[in-house]
Amino acid sequence: MSNLEKSGVFKLGGRTVRRIGYGAMQLAGKGVFGPPKDRAEAVAVLREAVESGVNHIDTSDFYGPHVTNQIIREALHPYRDDLVIVTKIGATRGADASWKPAFSKEALTQAIHDNLRNLGLDVIEVVNLRSMLGIHGPAEGSLEEPLSVLADLQRQGLVKHVGLSNVTAKQIADGRKITDIVCVQNQYNLAHRDDEALIDQLAAEGTAYVPFFPLGGFSSLQSSTLSDVAARLGATPMQVALAWLLQRGPNILLIPGTSSRGHLRENLAVADLALPADAIQQLDGIASGKPV
Numbered sequence: 001m002s003n004l005e006k007s008g009v010f011k012l013g014g015r016t017v018r019r020i021g022y023g024a025m026q027l028a029g030k031g032v033f034g035p036p037k038d039r040a041e042a043v044a045v046l047r048e049a050v051e052s053g054v055n056h057i058d059t060s061d062f063y064g065p066h067v068t069n070q071i072i073r074e075a076l077h078p079y080r081d082d083l084v085i086v087t088k089i090g091a092t093r094g095a096d097a098s099w100k101p102a103f104s105k106e107a108l109t110q111a112i113h114d115n116l117r118n119l120g121l122d123v124i125e126v127v128n129l130r131s132m133l134g135i136h137g138p139a140e141g142s143l144e145e146p147l148s149v150l151a152d153l154q155r156q157g158l159v160k161h162v163g164l165s166n167v168t169a170k171q172i173a174d175g176r177k178i179t180d181i182v183c184v185q186n187q188y189n190l191a192h193r194d195d196e197a198l199i200d201q202l203a204a205e206g207t208a209y210v211p212f213f214p215l216g217g218f219s220s221l222q223s224s225t226l227s228d229v230a231a232r233l234g235a236t237p238m239q240v241a242l243a244w245l246l247q248r249g250p251n252i253l254l255i256p257g258t259s260s261r262g263h264l265r266e267n268l269a270v271a272d273l274a275l276p277a278d279a280i281q282q283l284d285g286i287a288s289g290k291p292v
């Protein structure tokens, strides 16, 4: 058994993936724009991830833009049969590195073709529609038009399964009237827990929940409780943050991002880190603001 199998598997679309995956956003340049400082290291990170048993990679063609997908193709194509690459559409990048909504039929169709070309695929296993109604968090509003466009591309055979990102429970329920929603990718971590009820609901339905910013994203998680628990367990704070997510729900799939093999190894080693009940209780208190 590879170490990663210790943390189990979960259904993602028509496939089953290991619960510890990899998020590719850190492979682009600063601000997720342009080429990385060290392209050879980016290629090495991807190859080591897959050789270590990662079979779920999260990406987007708007990382770079195009750069991250092109590096994935360079590092891993032809892809292993068991590798599931999940991408997302719904945004585009300005020349100044800004993130702009791109929800028109033309923009969404172009995004699918860009992903297919840059990844070197004929069909994409899972595509998340990333809501830009709120850039920094879910905001209510209809996603019917863009989701219908994506469902059309699915019927054309360019996309196998559809997920949603940065969305509310209502948008997921409404989305299911248009097509099956196989995963939800929202911000969630030790310190940011708006989706507690949603995670439980999706778990009961057998739908994968893929938290983005599992380590805090652009500002890494920092908490004295987290550091104390990590020191006690002989682990790093980031490892404890990932282990906490793994125990939070069986449907949680990890996609921590890193540009270095050192951090990749640390993140994958979480498969061997079991959190004792008292540590979980302490960590649970972090977002509540209650002293623990």
Ligand SMILES: NC(=O)c1ccc[n+]([C@@H]2O[C@H](COP(=O)([O-])OP(=O)(O)OC[C@H]3O[C@@H](n4cnc5c(N)ncnc54)[C@H](OP(=O)(O)O)[C@@H]3O)[C@@H](O)[C@H]2O)c1
Pocket: 022, 023, 024, 025, 026, 058, 059, 088, 130, 165, 166, 185, 186, 211, 212, 213, 214, 215, 216, 217, 218, 220, 236, 238, 239, 255, 256, 257, 258, 259, 260, 262, 263, 264, 266, 267
């Ligand atoms: N749907 C969406 O809207 C959305 C938004 C953001 C991200 N995402 C997806 O979610 C994935 C994960 O998010 P993310 O990469 O932004 O944030 P993250 O995984 O929470 O954190 C990444 C940051 O943590 C650092 N890091 C990684 N492993 C570490 C370790 N063991 N010790 C110390 N620092 C470590 C990385 O730096 P180093 O490179 O130096 O390791 C990077 O600065 C992305 O790759 C992307 O696929 C989706």
